[in-house]
Amino acid sequence: MGVRFEDGSPEQLFHALHRKHSIAVDTLLYRRGLGNIGQPMILTILSQRKDGTIASQKELAKILRVSPATVTVSLKSMERDGYIKKLVNTQDQRCKPITITEKGRDAAHRVNDVFAMLDAGIYRGFTQEELDTVSGFYRRMLENLDAVVSDGQDS
Numbered sequence: 781m782g783v784r785f786e787d788g789s790p791e792q793l794f795h796a797l798h799r800k801h802s803i804a805v806d807t808l809l810y811r812r813g814l815g816n817i818g819q820p821m822i823l824t825i826l827s828q829r830k831d832g833t834i835a836s837q838k839e840l841a842k843i844l845r846v847s848p849a850t851v852t853v854s855l856k857s858m859e860r861d862g863y864i865k866k867l868v869n870t871q872d873q874r875c876k877p878i879t880i881t882e883k884g885r886d887a888a889h890r891v892n893d894v895f896a897m898l899d900a901g902i903y904r905g906f907t908q909e910e911l912d913t914v915s916g917f918y919r920r921m922l923e924n925l926d927a928v929v930s931d932g933q934d935s
Contacts, residue, residue: 801898808894816861819844819854820891823863826880827888833867833879840878863887 786792809815817823825843826832834840837855841848855878858864863884867877880888903911 801902804898805894808897809891812890812894814887814890814894816857817854817863817887817891818857819846819851820894822851822854822858823880823884823888823891824895826864826878827885827892829880831879832885833877835877836875837878838875858884 805820806815809817809820814820821844822840825840826834834843837851838848840855841851844851855864855866859866861883862881865879865881867879869875869877903914906914
């Protein structure tokens, strides 16, 4: 089956949903004074840690499923803006733990509020059975993508 990027096709609808969700996140974060956070999920991840700290940028990149370079760029601006701090690792200077600041914790609460609002809005009117069905479709698509990548199906 080839890509059918036409109104109503799964490909078009998936792209439209992803794009609209991204715009909604950006808009709502901006309205709450958080438009300068490049990767809001970094704050969420750190705030959910018992001590607010993660061992390394590499670990953070793995959790977010993005490149270490992407994390580096985000962390640099987040540190400059006072949301996070890089700690000194006396055992290994190449590996610097990252911790959330009080300003970062406050921002993380506002980020979580935005995502809770979006989740409530996007699934409004869905029954539990429908949510379970959607979740099943998402899981199957993720598994299919993993299979495509691991099988080397690039033709």
